[in-house]
Amino acid sequence: MNSLYTDQLTVRIGDTTACRELSATFHPGQVWSLLGRNGVGKSTLLRTLAGLRAPTSGRVLLDKSSLDSIPRRQRARKIGILFQEQDPAFPATVLETVLTGRHPWLSPFRGEGETDIEMAQQELSRMGLKGMENRALSTLSGGERRRVDLAALVVQKTRVALLDEPANHLDLHYQVDLMGQLVGDWQENKGVVIMVMHDINLAMRFSDHLLLLFGGGEALHGQSADLATEENLSRLYGHPLRRYPASRHSFFLPE
Amino acid sequence: MPTTHPRRTLLLLLGGAILTFVVALSFGSASISWLKVIESLRTGATSLDYTVVMELRLPRAASAFVVGGMLALAGVLMQVLLRNPLADPYILGTSGGAAVAALTAMLLGWHSGLVSTAAAVGAMFSMALVFFLARGRGDWAITRLLLTGVVLAAGWGAGISFILAVSPASHLYGMLFWLMGDFNDAGPGLFRPLLLIASLTGTMVIARNLNLITLGEDRAEALGVHTLAVRIGIYLLASILTAAAVTLAGTIGFVGLVVPHMVRMVIGSNHSSVVPASVLFGGILLVLAETLARTLIAPRMLPVGVITAFVGVPLFLYLLRSGLKRQDS
Numbered sequence: 001m002n003s004l005y006t007d008q009l010t011v012r013i014g015d016t017t018a019c020r021e022l023s024a025t026f027h028p029g030q031v032w033s034l035l036g037r038n039g040v041g042k043s044t045l046l047r048t049l050a051g052l053r054a055p056t057s058g059r060v061l062l063d064k065s066s067l068d069s070i071p072r073r074q075r076a077r078k079i080g081i082l083f084q085e086q087d088p089a090f091p092a093t094v095l096e097t098v099l100t101g102r103h104p105w106l107s108p109f110r111g112e113g114e115t116d117i118e119m120a121q122q123e124l125s126r127m128g129l130k131g132m133e134n135r136a137l138s139t140l141s142g143g144e145r146r147r148v149d150l151a152a153l154v155v156q157k158t159r160v161a162l163l164d165e166p167a168n169h170l171d172l173h174y175q176v177d178l179m180g181q182l183v184g185d186w187q188e189n190k191g192v193v194i195m196v197m198h199d200i201n202l203a204m205r206f207s208d209h210l211l212l213l214f215g216g217g218e219a220l221h222g223q224s225a226d227l228a229t230e231e232n233l234s235r236l237y238g239h240p241l242r243r244y245p246a247s248r249h250s251f252f253l254p255e
Numbered sequence: 256m257p258t259t260h261p262r263r264t265l266l267l268l269l270g271g272a273i274l275t276f277v278v279a280l281s282f283g284s285a286s287i288s289w290l291k292v293i294e295s296l297r298t299g300a301t302s303l304d305y306t307v308v309m310e311l312r313l314p315r316a317a318s319a320f321v322v323g324g325m326l327a328l329a330g331v332l333m334q335v336l337l338r339n340p341l342a343d344p345y346i347l348g349t350s351g352g353a354a355v356a357a358l359t360a361m362l363l364g365w366h367s368g369l370v371s372t373a374a375a376v377g378a379m380f381s382m383a384l385v386f387f388l389a390r391g392r393g394d395w396a397i398t399r400l401l402l403t404g405v406v407l408a409a410g411w412g413a414g415i416s417f418i419l420a421v422s423p424a425s426h427l428y429g430m431l432f433w434l435m436g437d438f439n440d441a442g443p444g445l446f447r448p449l450l451l452i453a454s455l456t457g458t459m460v461i462a463r464n465l466n467l468i469t470l471g472e473d474r475a476e477a478l479g480v481h482t483l484a485v486r487i488g489i490y491l492l493a494s495i496l497t498a499a500a501v502t503l504a505g506t507i508g509f510v511g512l513v514v515p516h517m518v519r520m521v522i523g524s525n526h527s528s529v530v531p532a533s534v535l536f537g538g539i540l541l542v543l544a545e546t547l548a549r550t551l552i553a554p555r556m557l558p559v560g561v562i563t564a565f566v567g568v569p570l571f572l573y574l575l576r577s578g579l580k581r582q583d584s
Contacts, residue, residue, distance in 0.1 A: 052476050076479030086471040089338040090524040100467055104479040108460055111527060156478070 002028045002063065002078070002159040004049065004192055009058035010217070011041060011048050018045045020217030021058065026209075028159070028190040031183050033203035033224075035196075035236060036213030042196045043084065045213070046162050049194060050081040062160070076104035080158035082149055082166055088137060094148050095120060095133040101152035116155070123151040127178065142169035150182065161186055163195035167202055179206060200241075204228060204249045212236050228252070261528035264521060268535040272320070275539045279316040279546045280308050284553035314442030318503060319545035319559070320538035321443040323510055324451050325500040327518075327537025328458065330511030331530060332493035335465045336486055337401050343512035344497040347404030347490075351411025352381025353501045358418040358430050367439070371502045378498030381407065386490065395483060400490075436507030436560030438545055447499050454492055455534055461485060462526040469524065507560040510537050513571045520574045540567065 004026040011018040018041025026032055036042050047053045049060055051067035060067045062078060070078075080101075088097075098120040099112050106112065112120075124130055127147040137145060146169045153161060166182075167175045183206045186193045194211075197203035203210070204224060211221040214236060220227055233241045233252055240255040281287070287304040295305035329344035336342070344350065356377025360370040385407055389400040419430060458465070464485050467475035472482050500507070514537040515529065522528050544562040551557055 047473070050477060052473060072476070072481055073479040076477065079477075081477045083471070083473055083477075086474065088471065089469045090334075090340065090519060092466070092470065092524050096466070096523070096525060097470070100470060100474070100478060103463060103467060106463070108463070111463075 002190065002192065004079075004160055004194075005061040006049070007059045007061060009048070009060060010056045011045050011053075012056040012217075013041055013044045016041050016044075016215075017217035018042070018213055019219045022219050022221070024211065024221045026160075026192045026194060028192060029187050030192060030209050031187060031207040032192075032194040032209045032211055033197045033207040034194060034211045034213070035200065035203060035233075037215065037237060040213045040215045042213060043164050046081065046164055046194070046196055050079055050162050051075050052081070073104055076156070076158075078158055079160040079162065080153045080156040081162040082153045082164055084164045084168070085142070085145065091136045091138055093133065094124065094129060094135050094137065094140070097137060097148050098124060098151045098155060101154070101156035104156065119155050120151065123154050124148075126181070127151050128174070143171055143174065146170055147174065147178070150178070154182065154185075159189070159191045161191060161193045161195075163193065165196050165198055167197070167199065175202060176205075183207075200233065200237075200252050204252070224249075261522050261525070261532070265528065265532055265535070268532055268539065272535055272539050272542075275542045276316055276320075279319075279542050280312045282546055282550050283307065283312055284549065315438050315545055315549075316542050317448075318438050318441070318443045319541040321447050321451055322438075322500045322504045322507065323514075323537035323539070323541025324455075324534040325447070325496040325537075326507065326511040326541075327514040327533040328451070328454060328530065329493040329496040329500070330537075331515040331526070331533050332458070332465075332489045332496075333511070334515055335469055335526070336489045336493065337397055338469060339397075339401070340516065341512075344493060344500070345506060345508075345511070346408065347385050347400070347494070348381045348408035348411055349378050349385075349494045349497045350501045350506045351408045351415070352384075353378035353498060354434060354506055355411050355414040355418065356380075357433060357502075357505075358415060358422075361426055361430055361433070362418055362422050370433075374502040375498055378494070378501060381411065382491075382494040382498070386487075395486060432558055433505040435558035436505040436563075437556075437558050438504050443503065447503060450496070450499055451534070454496055455531065457492070458530045459527060461488075462530055465489075465526040465530075466524070504559070507541070507563055509560070509563045509567045510541055513567050514540060517571060517574050 006022050006024050009022045010020050016039065034042050034046065044053065048055055051060065054068065062070065067075065099116060102112055102116045121133065124133065127150060129144065129147055129151070137148065140148065150166065167179060170178065183193055208224055209222065210224050210227045211219065212227060212232060213219050220232065228250065230241055230243050241252045242255055244251045244253060285307055287307055291302050291304040292308050295302045326344055333342040333344055333346060334340055353374040357370050357374035360373035365373065385404045389395060389403040415434070419427065422430060464475065464480050467478055467480050468482060468485060475482050515533050518529055518532045518536055522532050540563065541559070544559050544566055547562045548557045548559045
């Protein structure tokens with residue numbers, strides 16, 4: 001239940017091929033990290049997995065149905081995505097922004113109710129943003145805005161969470177604790193997490209599966225334990241990396 | 256940003272609208288006695304005061320309110336559509352098309368009813384032109400839409416200058432008044448108020464979609480909004496509202512640009528409140544401007560569009576400054 005599949009998926013943007021004929025299954029309870037160099041098409045692939053962009057060829061499926069056959073509203077109840085930073089056109093407050101996550105669940109004729117606001121406030125306090133409900137987004141720091149967006153994604157209550165560089169701008173403490181909590185929540189609820197990660201060591205910390213994009217459409221996917229080798233990662237980043245085993249997972253440092 | 260209670264602000268605006276109507280009906284080049292008006296209303300016997308209020312001032316005030324509401328709503332919608340705070344109802348050329356057609360009709364000596372019809376045809380033509388030219392391969396990118404509209408509007412602007420240049424002097428005064436925006440004593444009729452009410456209701460129903468679209472199209476789409484459908488709907492609605500306003504009162508400037516901003520400064524950016532507040536405030540502002548236009552240098556009249564700027568500019572700058580102060584503190 002709630003698996004996301006790609007079936008012979010090819011994603012191309014301009015001259016860049018992010019992946020070619022990729023057939024992968026993202027099972028419930030798995031946490032995936034999507035790794036690759038800048039401009040290799042990670043965000044584009046993520047948007048395709050969210051159903052926001054049509055595949056060049058092949059299909060993305062949720063359970064048994066192709067994403068383009070699922071009505072948007074239903075899709076938005078099942079798949080949520082955290083984008084890289086975006087600037088709103090007009091000033092919105094913190095609470096308003098978090099409540100946008102409730103949209104797929106609300107009837108067009110009724111506004112957000114008490115439970116929605118409660119849910120939003122609960123998430124805000126978990127994100128360390130209690131008391132900032134009425135602040136304008138523009139007055140927040142990059143890290144605070146990131147946490148507002150994360151809160152909006154959490155209240156969307158989707159089974160699939162797609163995160164584009166979620167740890168960006170976050171302080172070390174939030175990177176480790178908050179990300180750990182969020183990812184843990186999804187795992188516990190048998191959800192799927194797929195995140196574009198910049199930091200290989202954070203990726204190793206949180207994810208059990210990797211999807212490596214080498215460029216030119218070449219991709220590898222599978223369990224982190226199998227894929228996270230010096231050879232693969234050195235080739236991935238075009239720079240020699242060395243592996244340092246530690247108690248729970250290995251660390252990779254550039255030479 | 257703002258933390259004022261939207262409901263209280265809306266009630267205040269509603270009260271303000273009623274008050275504005277009383278002011279608009281009370282002031283003018285002739286002074287009237289309300290007692291006589293009420294007596295006429297009660298007994299049915301006409302008096303001069305009654306005629307002045309009910310047949311001259313009321314239709315003008317009602318027209319002004321409806322046009323103000325339409326322009327303000329069109330402004331809100333255009334700003335959302337283009338995700339650009341500088342957008343106004345005229346930015347995509349709808350009004351330019353109306354103006355060129357209206358002026359051409361005036362040049363040909365058509366009577367005023369036909370001038371309005373011509374303006375409506377011109378507006379619809381321009382609206383359709385932008386719609387199809389801006390449509391690429393299925394998508395409808397903001398930048399292309401904006402550029403198409405702005406360039407077309409510039410073209411209409413040149414057309415207006417051309418017509419003014421070749422028109423006989425006797426026509427110029429009427430043309431300039433039309434361009435600056437003016438009301439006659441005809442009243443808004445039935446269609447325009449109904450259009451305004453229907454548009455307001457429709458916009459309120461999709462208000463949350465508007466909020467999401469201002470946050471970013473990707474984001475709205477990811478939250479289940481059919482952004483292309485909503486944006487096309489917004490475009491058509493804003494254009495029709497603009498056309499309806501312009502054919503009644505000419506191109507009254509400023510209302511559609513600044514009213515939505517003033518409202519956002521006070522009430523926040525949630526469109527469930529911004530939309531009704533803008534309609535009310537746009538109406539109020541234009542009724543006041545219309546009253547001033549016919550009283551300031553009475554018995555002569557000023558074009559309403561000039562007054563909206565005279566009233567609106569200082570008000571806008573004041574709100575901008577006080578809003579900045581509030582943000583700093």
